[in-house]
Amino acid sequence: MLGYIWHYVYTSFLRYWLKWLIRHVTGKCELQRICSEYRPGASRTTKAEYSLRASKNKILRGALESRKDNLEHCVDQIIKEKNIKPQKDPQFKENLHICLLQITGYSSLFISVEDLRKEVFNSENAEHEAMLLKLWDLLMPTVKLESRITKQWGDIGFQGDDPKTDFRGMGLLGLINLVFFSENYTDKARQVLSHANHPKLGYSYAIVGINLTEMAYSLLRSGALKPHFYNTVLGTPELCHFHQLYCYLAYEFDKFWVAEEPESIMHFNQYREKFHTIVKSHLQDPSVSLTLTVLSKN
Incomplete structure (x- = not known):
């Protein structure tokens, strides 16, 4: 019960203010820190996925449901929404794009696998x-x-x-x-x-x-x-x-x-x-x- 209460308090209140504080100290939003501080692969992409899913911003959450051909546009929207200066963080766009390719690709892969599973041998x-x-x-x-x-x-x-x-x-x-x-x-x-x-x-x-x-x-x-x-x-x-x-x-x-x-x-x-x-x-x-x-x- 205590664990549930702490999780609720953290996700509803503390996480937002903690992110706000760190951004003002570092000059980078959470996604920027993830994309620059973690190595490519699961360490980076799982944290980026959690950050997007936990966001209260519809544009960030919506990126998780985007089509592959729309991901670059999604990244541009996120950059605009989070007021990120590409010249100060030139690798961010590419790194986030790769994360989104992996995240949305996993969902697409499951759909393809499910279609084959449902196809009866004839x-x-x-x-x-x-x-x-x-x-x-x-x-x-x-x-x-x-x-x-x-x-x-x-x-x-x-x-x-x-x-x-x-x-x-x-x-x-x-x-x-x-x-x-x-x-x-x-x-x-x-x-x-x-x-x-x-x-x-x-x-x-x-x-x-x-x-x-x-x-x-x-x-x-x-x-x-x-x-x-x-x-x-x-x-x-x-x-x-x-x-x-x-x-x-x-x-x-x-x-x-x-x-x-x-x-x-x-x-x-x-x-x-x-x-x-x-x-x-x-x-x-x-x-x-x-x-x-x-x-x-x-």
């Missing part, structure tokens, strides 16, 4: 089918698929004879992530598949991959991935950056699973949550970068 869609068959060819180049519906799909970790039923939760997003990893890190994907097919330590490669897509999606939706993207993308994060994050999760989960040596796949949920906790703890580090260190084919 076996009558030629593009969907081609993507699924491509996954097989990438992972099993020496084995011919006998037919579209076959028990062979179990060899790469699908549950039934027709993989389309396994994409219900994550839609097309689950398949795209599996293909992206297999196409861009083919050797590593095949290595992970070989571990998944281990007689004792094995797990369902494709099903676990879709599960990890759900993990990545949930972290994105909650905002937990902001530090990662703010540190790794100097500008607007795109879908390819989300797919790259999935590759990190797929590769690191396999390493984690093999090292843990679970007694049975029946304990998957327990180890999945343990891995999830590890990832979330990494994301608490302002300098976090969940980047796959092995080389991509591209």
